[in-house]
Amino acid sequence: MARYLLRRLLAMPLLLLGVATAAFLLGNVVKGDPLASILNERQMNNPEVVAAAKARWGLDRSMPERYAIYLGNLAQGDFGTSFRTKRPVMRDLLDRLPATLELVFSAMLFGSVTGIALGVAAAHWQNGPADHGARLLALIGSSVPVFWSSLIALYVFSVQLGWLPGAGRLDAAIRPPESVTGFLTVDAALAGDWHAFGNALGHLVLPSVMLGWAVLGIISRMIRASMLDVMQQDYIMTARAKGAGTLRVLLRHALRNALVPALTIIGFTFAYLITGAILTETVFSWPGIGSYAVDAARALDHPAIIGVTVLGALAFLTANLLTDIAYVFANPRIRLG
Amino acid sequence: MPAAPATDPPLLEIRDLRVHFRTPAGVFEAVGGIDLDLTPGEVLGLVGESGSGKSVAMKAVLGLLPPQARVTGQIRFRGRDLLTLPEREMRRLRGGRIAMVFQDPLTAFNPVVTIGDQIGEMLWLHDRALSRRQLRARTEELLALVSIPEPGRRIGAYPHEFSGGMRQRAMIAMALANDPELLIADEPTTALDVTVQAQILDVLRGLQARLGIGLVLVTHDLGVVAGMAREIAVMYAGRIVEAAPVDDLFAAPRHPYTRGLIGAVPRPDGGGRGPLVAIEGSPPGLTERLSGCAFAPRCPLAAARCTAERPALRALGSGRAACHFAGAPAPAAAEAAR
Numbered sequence: 268m269a270r271y272l273l274r275r276l277l278a279m280p281l282l283l284l285g286v287a288t289a290a291f292l293l294g295n296v297v298k299g300d301p302l303a304s305i306l307n308e309r310q311m312n313n314p315e316v317v318a319a320a321k322a323r324w325g326l327d328r329s330m331p332e333r334y335a336i337y338l339g340n341l342a343q344g345d346f347g348t349s350f351r352t353k354r355p356v357m358r359d360l361l362d363r364l365p366a367t368l369e370l371v372f373s374a375m376l377f378g379s380v381t382g383i384a385l386g387v388a389a390a391h392w393q394n395g396p397a398d399h400g401a402r403l404l405a406l407i408g409s410s411v412p413v414f415w416s417s418l419i420a421l422y423v424f425s426v427q428l429g430w431l432p433g434a435g436r437l438d439a440a441i442r443p444p445e446s447v448t449g450f451l452t453v454d455a456a457l458a459g460d461w462h463a464f465g466n467a468l469g470h471l472v473l474p475s476v477m478l479g480w481a482v483l484g485i486i487s488r489m490i491r492a493s494m495l496d497v498m499q500q501d502y503i504m505t506a507r508a509k510g511a512g513t514l515r516v517l518l519r520h521a522l523r524n525a526l527v528p529a530l531t532i533i534g535f536t537f538a539y540l541i542t543g544a545i546l547t548e549t550v551f552s553w554p555g556i557g558s559y560a561v562d563a564a565r566a567l568d569h570p571a572i573i574g575v576t577v578l579g580a581l582a583f584l585t586a587n588l589l590t591d592i593a594y595v596f597a598n599p600r601i602r603l604g
Numbered sequence: 605m606p607a608a609p610a611t612d613p614p615l616l617e618i619r620d621l622r623v624h625f626r627t628p629a630g631v632f633e634a635v636g637g638i639d640l641d642l643t644p645g646e647v648l649g650l651v652g653e654s655g656s657g658k659s660v661a662m663k664a665v666l667g668l669l670p671p672q673a674r675v676t677g678q679i680r681f682r683g684r685d686l687l688t689l690p691e692r693e694m695r696r697l698r699g700g701r702i703a704m705v706f707q708d709p710l711t712a713f714n715p716v717v718t719i720g721d722q723i724g725e726m727l728w729l730h731d732r733a734l735s736r737r738q739l740r741a742r743t744e745e746l747l748a749l750v751s752i753p754e755p756g757r758r759i760g761a762y763p764h765e766f767s768g769g770m771r772q773r774a775m776i777a778m779a780l781a782n783d784p785e786l787l788i789a790d791e792p793t794t795a796l797d798v799t800v801q802a803q804i805l806d807v808l809r810g811l812q813a814r815l816g817i818g819l820v821l822v823t824h825d826l827g828v829v830a831g832m833a834r835e836i837a838v839m840y841a842g843r844i845v846e847a848a849p850v851d852d853l854f855a856a857p858r859h860p861y862t863r864g865l866i867g868a869v870p871r872p873d874g875g876g877r878g879p880l881v882a883i884e885g886s887p888p889g890l891t892e893r894l895s896g897c898a899f900a901p902r903c904p905l906a907a908a909r910c911t912a913e914r915p916a917l918r919a920l921g922s923g924r925a926a927c928h929f930a931g932a933p934a935p936a937a938a939e940a941a942r
């Protein structure tokens with residue numbers, strides 16, 4: 268186990284290097300002059316200003332040179348300075364990361380808990396109304412585009428019904444709690460500010476439900492199939508012969524085993540959530556990495572784009588590693604050398 | 605607990621037990637009306653080829669059949685009919701006063717839970733007041749009871765880390781956790797290596813006698829029950845074709861099927877029974893049961909009457925048999941069977 272972990276950890280920098288290189292190359296072959304996002308039109312006509320800007324942002328050097336400097340900086344956690352915000356990209360990312368993590372974690376929580384519950388119910392009442400209902404819900408979730416369903420949900424629940432607050436993480440009138448974790452709900456709870464907590468939670472509900480719904484379908488289908496297989500196993504009969512009740516048989520004996528193959532899928536849905544977050548954040552004006560990525564792309568802000576890409580890759584690789592570790596813990600029959 | 609005196613009420617009385625399965629292809633009878641009796645502390649051997657309905661009948665006792673099974677008749681445990689018992693009370697009996705040991709201990713244990721936790725769960729399910737420490741101590745005791753070495757260390761092992769024989773010992777330990785009065789062992793040695801089969805039977809026999817448990821020992825191998833059971837019931841195609849005290853059954857089998865089974869028992873002494881013969885053909889499947897005697901197509905004695913009329917199970921000597929020709933003196937019939 269330890270050796271396997273070490274191997275996986277050692278492979279991560281290599282994979283990240285690949286991603287960083289790809290991001291760098293892509294950034295350099297896209298059409299469009301990044302100078303246009305740094306300078307205004309009048310400045311662009313002044314060769315001196317252009318030359319100064321090029322020198323300042325390193326755009327006067329050759330590509331291999333820039334690549335070497337770029338990698339050297341990356342290794343020190345320096346993504347360079349954003350063309351657009353004129354701040355270190357790392358700072359921008361760290362500022363916005365908690366918002367995205369809060370969104371993705373709650374979407375994951377909603378998607379997997381609901382998905383697992385629906386999958387178990389669908390398997391237990393196979394071909395019954397619960398099964399058909401779960402199938403329909405899953406189908407809608409995974410076939411309707413997130414941005415579209417999000418817009419509709421925002422319109423219905425926030426604008427029309429007024430049940431939930433609208434865009435953003437917190438009402439403008441509410442003072443944000445002191446930042447400890449960066450998760451507004453957690454920070455508000457830590458500060459004992461239940462008013463802010465309720466408001467932050469309200470803001471979190473729609474985006475995380477809409478985002479989580481997209482993965483709920485895959486998870487519930489996977490759990491259902493896995494449960495149906497597991498329920499046929501001999502040890503389920505043993506559990507019943509021991510006098511265990513239905514719920515205990517389903518959750519402790521069947522689900523515990525059904526989760527093993529489903530874990531991989533749940534891990535993969537994380538990648539989907541990361542990309543889905545870009546759309547969700549845009550619709551809900553969520554001040555996270557996703558909306559930052561969109562702004563960066565619009566402004567051809569290369570350092571920021573590269574920063575987001577590398578961070579995304581890092582998140583994806585970490586999620587995969589965690590999934591694999593969870594898989595090993597869930598399944599005592601595997602021994603990794 | 606010593607073996608109960610003969611005046612005790614029967615531990616288990618099964619009357620006209622029938623099990624039908626509803627399938628997309630129609631309704632099929634897996635158990636066609638069987639009667640069984642077991643007195644407390646005794647051993648009953650239930651013998652028959654694979655597919656004869658032994659497991660289905662035993663699962664019916666514990667109420668473990670799937671919803672598509674229709675169970676009729678009576679299953680009285682200590683006088684109470686289990687078929688009319690509410691699910692909540694059945695759950696208390698399962699693993700409590702009635703326990704079961706399954707055929708394949710590898711698949712019968714939950715692969716992702718430690719052996720210790722699975723035995724602990726059995727205890728906890730029937731006594732929620734037990735502390736973690738008590739559960740652990742009792743689990744170790746149970747593992748020691750079935751002669752598992754170093755129970756304190758083995759308690760944290762997963763099923764796949766045990767050998768086959770060890771797993772079946774652990775399964776027996778789990779079944780005995782709550783001092784059951786009735787233990788149903790469904791082919792407890794079938795999935796094991798020949799070399800460990802005898803050990804497991806020894807463990808089972810020893811504990812059954814010591815703890816005074818009523819045991820139904822299900823097997824397709826007469827040899828397994830020969831040294832253990834007092835009574836033997838032979839099942840064929842969902843029905844009992846012969847039932848008798850073990851000595852009488854071996855000395856004078858009345859049903860041609862029983863004689864075939866005895867012929868199929870390897871005799872270590874090599875004497876008396878002639879060569880080892882297996883019965884030719886195979887038992888009818890669920891969908892191919894006949895109106896006459898189900899054994900007729902394989903029976904050396906079969907006559908026109910056998911395919912036309914199903915023989916009733918009738919009392920003969922110390923036992924019962926269901927054969928039109930069972931009245932004939934055993935040796936002569938045995939001769940004819942050869």
Ligand SMILES: Nc1ncnc2c1ncn2[C@@H]1O[C@H](COP(=O)(O)OP(=O)(O)O)[C@@H](O)[C@H]1O
Pocket residue numbers: 625627634652653654655656657658659660661670889890
């Ligand atoms: N759930 C079920 N649905 C339909 N048929 C079943 C079911 N369970 C068992 N059977 C059938 O019942 C018959 C008896 O099976 P079983 O009791 O397992 O035999 P054995 O004597 O080998 O234990 C078999 O033909 C089997 O296919």
Ligand SMILES: [Mg+2]
Pocket residue numbers: 655658659660790791
């Ligand atoms: Mg069986």
